[in-house]
Every structure is written in C-alpha cells, then in structure tokens.
Amino acid sequence: MSTTSRPLSSASVKDLLAKIETRTAKIGIVGLGYVGLPLTLLFNEQKFPVTGLDIDAEKVNALNSGKSYIHRIPATEIANALSSNFRASNDYREVANLDIIIICVPTPLNEYREPDLGAIQATAKAIAPHLRAGQLIVLESTTYPGTTEEVLVPILESGNASGLNAARDGADSGNVFFVAFSPEREDPGNDTVARRDIPKVIGGLNPAASDLAIAVYGSIFNRTVPVSTPAAAEMTKLLENIYRCVNIALVNELKMLCLRMGIDIWEVIQAASTKPFGFHPFYPGPGLGGHCIPVDPFYLSWKAKEWDFQARFIELAGEVNTAMPYHVVDAVVAALNRHRKALHGSKVLVLGVAYKKDIDDLRESPALTIIEELQRRGATVSYNDPYFPKVGRGRKYNLQMACTPLDNLAQYDCLLIVTDHSDYDYQRIVKEAQLVVDSRNATRGIRSEKIVLC
Numbered sequence: 230m231s232t233t234s235r236p237l238s239s240a241s242v243k244d245l246l247a248k249i250e251t252r253t254a255k256i257g258i259v260g261l262g263y264v265g266l267p268l269t270l271l272f273n274e275q276k277f278p279v280t281g282l283d284i285d286a287e288k289v290n291a292l293n294s295g296k297s298y299i300h301r302i303p304a305t306e307i308a309n310a311l312s313s314n315f316r317a318s319n320d321y322r323e324v325a326n327l328d329i330i331i332i333c334v335p336t337p338l339n340e341y342r343e344p345d346l347g348a349i350q351a352t353a354k355a356i357a358p359h360l361r362a363g364q365l366i367v368l369e370s371t372t373y374p375g376t377t378e379e380v381l382v383p384i385l386e387s388g389n390a391s392g393l394n395a396a397r398d399g400a401d402s403g404n405v406f407f408v409a410f411s412p413e414r415e416d417p418g419n420d421t422v423a424r425r426d427i428p429k430v431i432g433g434l435n436p437a438a439s440d441l442a443i444a445v446y447g448s449i450f451n452r453t454v455p456v457s458t459p460a461a462a463e464m465t466k467l468l469e470n471i472y473r474c475v476n477i478a479l480v481n482e483l484k485m486l487c488l489r490m491g492i493d494i495w496e497v498i499q500a501a502s503t504k505p506f507g508f509h510p511f512y513p514g515p516g517l518g519g520h521c522i523p524v525d526p527f528y529l530s531w532k533a534k535e536w537d538f539q540a541r542f543i544e545l546a547g548e549v550n551t552a553m554p555y556h557v558v559d560a561v562v563a564a565l566n567r568h569r570k571a572l573h574g575s576k577v578l579v580l581g582v583a584y585k586k587d588i589d590d591l592r593e594s595p596a597l598t599i600i601e602e603l604q605r606r607g608a609t610v611s612y613n614d615p616y617f618p619k620v621g622r623g624r625k626y627n628l629q630m631a632c633t634p635l636d637n638l639a640q641y642d643c644l645l646i647v648t649d650h651s652d653y654d655y656q657r658i659v660k661e662a663q664l665v666v667d668s669r670n671a672t673r674g675i676r677s678e679k680i681v682l683c
C-alpha cells in the first residue's frame with residue numbers, strides 16, 4: 230500500500246520526513262559499541278540531535294565526560310559531539326522524546342552455538358512502554374531472517390500501553406509506529422572505504438517504513454539500497470558474511486594442502502589475483518575472529534533447521550575454520566621439534582592477540598584459543614599486543630595476562646605471529662628471535678631459516 234493512502238500515518242510520515250530533512254528529527258541509538266558509537270557520531274556530524282542509550286553505566290559515564298573507549302575514536306570526537314547535541318543515557322524513558330530509534334545491540338551465540346537474541350529482546354521490552362505513534366524503529370544487529378517480524382515487532386506491540394501496532398502493508402490504522410531492518414556492514418580497521426561510502430541496505434516492514442529509513446540513512450550514507458522486506462535485508466547481511474566465512478575456510482584448507490605439498494599458498498593467491506575477472510582473493514590465517522564471521526553464519530544454519538534444511542556449506546566452513554587455531558599450535562610443536570625441543574616447558578611469545586591487524590577488538594580472536602591450547606600443552610606463554618595492555622576475562626576465556634614488552638626476544642624458544650599488526654618491525658623480530666612461526670605471512674620478503682609459515 231502506498232504511504233499516501235492512509236491519511237493519518239501519511240501525515241506522521243510527512244512530519245517525520247520533514248524533521249529528517251531539517252535535521253530536527255531526534256535520533257536514539259541503543260547499544261553504544263563498535264557499531265552504535267560510530268553511527269551516533271555520523272548522525273551528530275550531520276547536526277541531528279542524538280541520544281545514545283546503553284545499559285553499561287561505565288560507557289554512558291565515559292561518553293558524558295568526553296571519553297572514548299574505542300581505540301579508533303579519539304576523545305576529541307566525543308567532546309565535539311557533546312558540545313553539539315549529543316548525550317548518553319541509560320534511562321529508557323528518553324525513548325518517548327525520540328523520533329527514530331536505531332538498535333545496535335550484540336547478537337552472540339550461546340554456549341550451544343545457537344542464536345542468543347537476549348539483548349534484542351531486552352531492548353525491545355525496555356523501549357516498548359515508551360513508544361509513540363509515528364516513530365521509526367530500526368534494527369541493525371546482525372541476525373537470522375525473520376527476527377524483525379517474528380521477535381522484535383511482537384514485543385514492541387505487546388509491550389506498549391497505548392495499543393500501537395507496527396505499520397504493515399494494507400493496515401489502515403494511523404495508530405502505528407514504523408519498523409525496518411538495516412544491517413551494519415562495517416569492516417573494522419579497513420580504512421579504504423569511508424563509512425558513508427558503504428551502501429546501506431534497508432528493508433521496511435511496509436513502504437512507509439522503507440521511505441523513512443531511506444530518508445534518515447540517506448542523510449549520512451551516500452547510497453541506500455532498498456529491498457522488499459526486513460527478512461531480505463537480514464538475509465543480505467548473512468549472505469555477505471557466509472560468503473566470507475566459506476571462502477576463508479576454502480583457502481585455509483588449501484593452505485594446509487599447500488603446506489604438505491611444499492607450495493607457497495600466498496604466492497599462489499597473489500598469482501591468481503592477477504586474473505581480471507572471476508576471482509576474489511581470500512587469505513588464510515590462524516582462524517576466524519571478531520563478532521561477525523565466526524558467529525553470524527550459525528544464525529542462518531540454526532534457522533534453516535526450522536525449515537528441515539541443513540546448511541552444509543556453513544557447517545563445513547565452521548568445522549575447517551574452528552580447527553585452524555589447533556593447526557597453528559601443532560605447527561609450533563613441529564617447529565620446536567626441529568630445534569630438538571618439546572612444547573612442554575618451552576617459552577612462547579604470541580605476537581598479536583586482536584582478531585585482526587591494527588584493531589583493538591579481541592572478540593572470538595583465535596589468539597585466545599591458541600594461548601589456552603599452548604598453556605594446556607605445557608608451554609610458558611607470554612603475549613605482546615600494542616592494543617591490549619591486559620587480557621582478562623571474556624565470555625569463553627579467563628587468561629589474566631599482561632602485555633610483555635618486545636625486549637630480549639632471544640629468550641623465547643618460539644615467537645608466534647598470530648596478528649600481523651603494522652606496528653611490528655618484522656625484520657627486527659626475525660633477527661632477534663630463535664624461531665618464528667608465522668600464521669599470517671607477516672614476514673613476507675624476509676629470508677631466514679628461522680621462519681616457519683603455517
């Protein structure tokens with residue numbers, strides 16, 4: 230149904246569109262993490278009044294006192310935002326004063342590797358009592374197709390006292406709020422594409438919701454890509470991440486074959502990349518990390534079971550990628566063996582614990598599994614990472630380690646490169662080390678008997 234055929238909602242749509250146009254629409258971002266905080270700043274730069282909502286009081290206090298807790302966001306950006314209509318809060322009553330609410334809360338897996346929608350559900354329950362007619366609610370958290378319609382909308386509808394409904398195609402009531410799904414597609418640490426140049430995929434629950442979401446995102450992104458439903462937008466994000474996950478698994482498997490055959494997989498990838506069409510390079514590594522690639526595909530394989538469908542590529546890729554940290558530990562064992570040493574009792578320095586280079590994100594990092602496994606097999610493990618002075622406790626680990634300075638490298642039986650941070654001087658590392666096991670090809674171009682690629 231077109232947005233002009235329902236007089237009341239049409240008026241509220243026009244009203245909100247006008248507010249977006251004049252930058253007076255009040256925007257609320259729920260979840261001020263790696264996704265929500267940069268998004269907050271983008272809207273703020275475009276002169277929208279923005280309220281950030283988070284249940285973490287420490288984050289709220291830090292932001293309100295002009296501090297940043299994300300490495301790549303300097304405190305000056307927070308201070309600038311505070312002086313131009315941004316503030317953080319943990320009081321959900323703020324929702325009643327907002328026009329647009331964008332939800333960026335975590336979507337992890339539980340201990341059985343099943344989707345954990347707890348944060349989305351908790352957010353929906355918390356905002357529902359404060360909803361007003363005419364507001365736009367957008368979910369950005371990565372999730373399985375159907376979450377917006379089957380999980381978010383029912384909680385918002387049942388939880389608000391005014392009997393508001395989500396605007397659906399064909400509905401004729403004006404007593405509605407608008408709902409859309411729009412996935413975050415950022416690639417942390419990748420500075421080659423500006424955030425505003427990453428096209429924003431949008432699936433509204435009805436055309437009016439799409440129009441509103443296109444208008445608001447169109448004010449901070451250079452291109453918006455409407456799709457027909459929230460489920461199509463949810464699936465788009467999963468397709469992107471599954472494509473990466475499966476191709477990384479493929480190249481990880483081929484790396485292990487190449488190692489056995491004495492072929493340099495990195496050389497092969499570089500050569501294959503010269504093909505001007507039909508090939509996109511993916512690179513092997515010590516295993517998947519981050520909030521997205523190791524997690525998101527399993528949202529879909531879980532949902533697929535509801536349809537009597539086994540998503541076999543996803544499961545197989547998961548199997549190959551999950552085995553990689555153990556492959557790296559086996560490679561350390563083999564390399565030490567060549568030096569007539571056992572892993573048990575050896576001193577191993579792990580270089581880089583972030584899940585990828587030049588970022589301060591430890592989530593699902595293969596380094597965590599690698600360190601635990603090295604310790605379990607009797608090694609004395611230290612680590613160095615310029616982004617992590619300490620590694621404490623997380624969802625699945627409890628390491629309680631402090632960053633070791635890069636001094637006296639000859640004291641270690643083995644240096645293990647897990648994350649190829651740009652700050653490292655690899656020439657010096659190889660020169661001073663007894664043995665370097667390199668899971669990232671970070672030592673490319675350096676010729677030394679001490680280097681073992683794995």
Ligand SMILES: NC(=O)c1ccc[n+]([C@@H]2O[C@H](COP(=O)([O-])OP(=O)(O)OC[C@H]3O[C@@H](n4cnc5c(N)ncnc54)[C@H](O)[C@@H]3O)[C@@H](O)[C@H]2O)c1
Nearest residue numbers: 260261262263264283284285334336348351352370371413
């Ligand atoms: N980090 C990325 O690069 C990236 C990229 C694309 C998509 N995503 C997706 O975006 C979503 C958010 O990821 P993130 O990396 O920003 O997570 P994050 O953990 O960095 O941040 C989430 C924030 O939400 C807050 N939070 C949790 N429950 C809440 C609640 N009930 N109410 C309010 N705040 C709550 C947390 O305190 C935290 O500050 C996830 O679904 C993720 O898969 C992340």
